[in-house]
Amino acid sequence: MAMELRALFLLPLCFPGLQGQAPGALRRREGDTLYVQCPYAPWTTDSQTKCWCLLKDGRCQELVNTYSKQSRDRRIIINDDSTTETVSVTMVALKAEDSGTYFCAIYKSYYDYPRLRTISLIVFRELLQWELDTLTVLCPEGSGAWCRGQAECTVMSRQRSSKQSEMKSLQDRVTMQYHTQGAFVTMKNLQIQDSGVYWCAPGDSRHTRKMEVVLSVFKRTQQLTAKESGKVSVQCHYKIAEHSTASKAWCKQGEGKTCSVLATTRSESPAANSTAQEGVRIQDDTQQGIVTVTMEQLQVQDSGVYWCALQDGSGLLRMEEVTLSISKALPPGAFPDSGSQSQDVLLGDSCSGNTFLILSVVLLLLLLLALLTCIALGVRYYRLLLRTGIREAEDTSDRAEGTAQPGSTGRRESSQDDSKGPAYINLDVQSSPSPEDPLYCNVELSQAPRNPQHVEYAIIAFNPPPRASRE
Incomplete structure (x- = not known):
């Protein structure tokens, strides 16, 4: 057995192709997937079984091979591509416990797993806490x-x-x-x-x-504002099972990481870093797990960062961080300072965007309404002009020379020389005669020429005017 182990130890030194690659660290988040490719060594054949091993106690703990192709928990899959001479390994749903050293190997015997590639896998778990x-x-x-x-x-x-x-x-x-x-x-x-x-x-x-x-x-945080000479109340919560017996403190954070204690629930005298302050009270309700801190007669210089903290002989542990802002009180009838005015301006700026959009839409609608009104009035005026022109043309045709017009005054119109032509008479008819009744025209003696050569008679009959039917 000792000879076999020595031979296995010397085998990679004598044959460099058998030596695995230098470990390369791979980092993956818990739940991610790992994909690794392992090229064949020059001496490897397609028929040989390839394995994916976890290095444990210097030996191969076989997780999966190309014969089974899948691990027992089905999270590891191995494939052998003889065309590219590459073994690929996929590990899904990684766990933090999967961290370790892995390698692709060729199976020769129980103790003989020549490596193709070695990696160091780090699977980290992300934790978020308060x-x-x-x-x-x-x-x-x-x-x-x-x-x-x-x-x-x-x-x-x-x-x-x-x-x-x-x-x-x-x-x-x-x-x-x-x-x-x-x-x-x-x-x-x-x-x-x-x-x-x-x-x-x-x-x-x-x-x-x-x-x-x-x-x-x-860290848990709060932000509070108050007026000068007023008061403020702060509540901080904690887990009753873990911190009900611990002392609680209220401190103000100074430069660096120091926090000066202003009030504490401890019965003995405050610690060396404590600075008791009047107008500050602290109460611990161990039944509900609430620490209540009250500060009265506030001043502008009280603005700053405070802690609700657990306290023991070794120091303070922050429960919650409270940022307190104290504004200066104004005398009666005074105007807000530039700071408050700037806040109003910022508030107005935040609302100006929506107001501008609404005004733009209203103005656009009014413009469209005015445009439609102008178009309607123009069309109506055009139709009125067109109708008036037709009537004038009809009146002109009805008033041709030698035609009598009902409703006109009776007078005689003649040319410049009455002796050279017949007289033209305009008739004023007060009542509308029947179309069948004849109309006779008489000329007074004063209107007749002294020596008439001949006399003409006219019979005029009326027909319904053409425009009466159009109206």
């Missing part, structure tokens, strides 16, 4: 340390027995407890500065990542 939440992670079997850092491992906790897992203070917030399936890591009272990359590492190596976690912690 401040003061509790994070629990189950590290795979064989994990002995909980590390933090992107490249180098900063040990946050090591595996302990159940009796050693009790935390001494709020700042001692990370424990790692042994379990039959691995090791449970617990991080309590999370803070925003806890955001980062964590991983489970074996007890004998801090460079091997068995499982990786990307943690993002968010």
Whole structure:
């Protein structure tokens, strides 16, 4: 057996083609898909069985081969393309526990798996938490340390027995407890500065990542405004089961990360960084899990950032962050300052867009209505002119020379020389005679020439005017 193991160890050194490629790290998010292609080695044949292995204890833990083509959980599929001489492996629905070293190999015997390609797979789990939440992670079997850092491992906790897992203070917030399936890591009272990359590492190596976690912690915030000389009340919520017995504090954040305590629920004297302030009261309702803070007689200089925090001898842990803005009170009859005017201007600007759109639509409708009205009036005026022209033409044709017009005054019109032609008479008929009745015209003696050569008689009959039927 020793000779066989030595032969297997020396085989890649004697034949470079048998040596696998250098490990290349691949990062995938939990739930993603991994696709890997492994070209054949020059000495590989199509009939040989190819495998996808997990490196465990320096040996191949076979997950799937080209004979079965699919793993038991159906998350891994392997294909052998003899045309391109390439083996392709697909892993779907990746889990954080899938992190490890994998390689494509040729199956020769139980102990002989010449490698085609080796990769280092890191599957990270994204976790989103609020401040003061509790994070629990189950590290795979064989994990002995909980590390933090992107490249180098900063040990946050090591595996302990159940009796050693009790935390001494709020700042001692990370424990790692042994379990039959691995090791449970617990991080309590999370803070925003806890955001980062964590991983489970074996007890004998801090460079091997068995499982990786990307943690993002968010803080709860409030924004309040008040008037000078007024008061403000703030409520902060917490989990009763975890923090009902802890002391609560109200502090104001200064330069850097320091926060000066203004009020606390502790019965003993405040800590060294405490600055008691008059007009500030704090009440803790442990039945509902609510801390209520009241500040009275506010001043402009009270504006700033405050914390509702848990407090013990080791320091403060933020529950919620409150941003307080105090505006200066105005005397009676005074006008708002430029700051308030600018707010009004901003408010007016926010509404001007919709107002401009509405006015534009109304003006467009009015313009269209005016245009339609002008077109209608123009058409009506044109029809009126056309009708008036027809009537004038008819009147002109009816009033031809030598024709009597009913309704006209009776007078005699003659040419410049009465002796050279007959007289023309315009008749004024007061009543409309029957079309069958003749009409006789008499000429007075004063209107007749002295020596008439001849006398003409005219009989005029009336027919209904043509325009009467048109109207």
